[in-house]
Amino acid sequence: MDSKAGVLRLEADRLSDLFGALQEAGFEIVGPTVRDGAILYDRIEKVSELPRGWTDEQQPGHYRLKRRNDDALFGFVVGPFSAKRFLHPPHERLFSATKTPDGGVQFEATDSETPRFAFLGLRACELSAVAIQDQVFLHQDYVDPIYAARRNEALFVAVECTVSGAACFCTSMNTGPEVTDGFDIALTEVVSDEEHYFLVRTGSDRGRTIVDTLQLNAAEDSETKAGQKRVAAARESIGRRLETDGIKELFYRNQEHSIWQDVARRCLACGNCTMVCPTCFCTTVEDVTDLGGAFAARDRRWDSCFSLDFTYANGGQARSSGASRYRQWITHKLASWHDQFDRSGCVGCGRCITWCPVGIDITEESAKLRAGEAPGVTRNEQ
Template identity: 50%
Template structure:
């Protein structure tokens, strides 16, 4: 039998109290804040750290902060970071080794307590991305113990999307704008003639307990209706779409399409798309030593399938051309990810579009592949070129 948790309404004071209550429970609260001309994820200690009054204006290959008159805190789409940066860090030491005076070598596995994070303002697309990473890094025969420890200790406060960006397409990937499962608390920001407030829904017992610690009032019908209407309206304002076809089949049937040559002529193989993607998980290992050679460490760091050395074998790289590397990334993300993990590897956040230095748009490429496969017949509405 499903458990039903309560919903409540809090104001800006209540949101500040929520942050402080999370910190009082020993959690490091990570949320959106303004820094260096972008909305980035960093530690927040109170409501004043949130990006009230800031949104973003972006397109393929372009990102800018944009002031908002309504003073909203969560009316911005995905920034350059994702929660992957905290759950699956960019660089992490795995073990170290030291040579004793007698010449023997002692290995020490990396240990210590995992951080206890509270993620505040997790977009529905990123909530889905965390679920995807859970399957990749916590499931299967060889789970990542470090990831699992961090994930088990994380408290998630989702923020439903009421203001999609120009490159968002979460509706096409069935990952938003409403929050799916996986949150402890879910916020929906409402700003109207009745004031600035947040509808809060608990999704777990811990979320329900925490909600009881902050000043709130029972959820009224007007606030719930306004929240639901805002999220529903956001679904109709997506800046991008994917073609209305089976993307897994499309990727399989277009491996030799001429469109790959076109995108390869523009792609720099810089790997930006894999770095900002909230689900890309590939890593490599680096061994480093001190000048004496008596101390060695192994570090794991993110790797990209766009790197020429990513699939290097004694005979050379498996994918020597930019075309083969871009095609590998796109077909894996949209197609063969299903074969490995049972879902798409794309959640429609649009980061890969925004942070591509030449503005390559994965939705535009998917539409072009669908048109080529179907003999020039468009499959859904393709976005205009920036």
Template identity: 50%
Template sequence: MRPDQQGEAIFLLPDEKLAELLSAIKERGYQLIAPILRDAALCFSEIDGASELPQGLRDAQSPGSYRIKQTASPERFAHASGPTSLKRFLYPPRLKLWQTQRKANAMVFEEPADPPPRYAFIGPRPCDLQAVAIQDRVFLRSAHPDNDYRRRRENALFVAVNCLHPSESCFCSSMNSGPSAKSGFDILLTEQIESEELYYLVQTGTDEGLEILNTLKLKPAADSKKRKAATELKQATKKIERKLDPTGIGPALKERLDSPAWDELENRCLACGNCTLACPTCFCSTVEDHTDLAGEIATRDRVWDSCFQQSFSYVAGGPVRSTIKGRYRQWLTHKLSSWSDQFGTLGCVGCGRCITWCPVGIDLVAEANAICTERQSQNPTKTTIGVSP
């Protein structure tokens, strides 16, 4: 539901018909992926149908802390983003790239032939959609597009949910990614509750989305219901207190590579890499070459990696970034500054995962703002990006 698009076709989907929507999607050959309670958190996982979508779960997030609470409410999406993002499905943590086998006087190379999975994502947030758009730029709009990502991406269906319950870690309003979705969805839901009746306002973003919706024969939503949802989305925006200046931050960080504020991170940051692995846009990987015992077959796997690992930047002679503050600076300046030089947007969507899932609660927004309000250092020319202190 976009507050500025009152004229657009918006349908009413009662909660009883949500199961029909998901069945219709499943019948088209999609695997349903939705946030369900697993290991004390709401994680994107495969579900069979709408009955598996939890009800009444709320989340409380803050730097380094995430807790789930059960309430009596029937709502299914009254929470913010959980620990997993769509990255896990579109850019899997471990992927076989190719295999080669010794044959007479030759090596024969094969790419995995498995058909790519067809995922239907139920409940990604506007920030998650923006993260996919950012990864599209990285993987698809380059001289060497990522073939596996392309196949997964082309096969995916997005049933997004507008965010009425942002968490304390969220800052999507700063990054212009939420709490309302503007693009990137096939179907968009806004969950509503009115005198104990649960329903969704539904919009479509693609022909496929419309085709699916048409099978359900939904009625248009009344204007009063649209107004209620628009008001609640405005209120959700107001709830987001964490603020970052998306245009000023990039240039400001470049001016402050020598700020003493980085030094303090040397002591606080664990360099564990959780922020990068929880981040929906971070894409660093390494490759591993495996062989069978006989040495007849070799395979190459791609595995997620993190720039926080010292060995990540290892070259002859040692790691390029040997200090923790050097690695933290590399990550933060890439996300919020040099990413736009490279790909034309910032690498951050304001989902807050790096803040919540940092085991010691380091707050990216607070750090970036603190570094940028520091008095500019004496000799800014001394350091260049990418070179370790």
């Protein structure tokens, strides 16, 4: 946090004023809330829906909610949902066709109203993931109209991490925990026995307009430092690492390594890792009809490189083994993404580690591959 950048102070019991200002400006708030035993992003209307006093415990293949010993509203890291679920929804109807009484067919493009989301609580790594999806959906030859419409309306109220999770490795990917760009408003929560407040910064004119309505006072230097200290402590506490030096070449050199067979013995090819990943973007289209033959529609839904049908073409699958599917996923994330988009496809959020039912860990598999290149380690052909 840059203490010279006009940091303001918002009392925690006035967070409802920020909710009001966002709603007054026509935004639907999407923020963290406790649902189904996890902290998920969902549409929320009141501060009371935030996970006050909750934190998350994460390990490979493990997620549990736990009580904190304070009233922190953002004292956890990231859950299974990300902004992707709202900007690039899991299921969208593209168009439909209905038989008319005179035997013709009427086509209808889906023209639903574009929601105006204010994302509350996105972390630094999640803002990086949005920037990656922007690159995929907005800055290539083809602009995705569904994503573009939602993204253009979206406002981001980010929150800096003051705790880290055991699956986090944003520091290896240079994506966090400090919120430095891609935000309209950034909050840092300071909670102690004596006080509970937020440090507030703005990163865009839209964010400034909202914050101006709150008429906040400037934060004291000591208050700003208290926030910085908490974010620095979160940075220090991140124990997981991904060595990124020469990582593209590492994966390209090892397409036939025995590690892929080893992962395939554990991997269920369930695709969870791709569903929870905030940067994975693949979709498929499917046509649906009613039984009477009077209605048909084309839908788009998220797909996964772990599904057998994903590479089906001309009567066969290009990647029929589990080994080749896992290799494809991790190689795309950490290596070929660099060729395609000039950066890594991973922001170090750790979701694929936590939500893999068998605890397969992208950092560990990558480290094993690196170690496997050491003299004396054998390689197999697949």
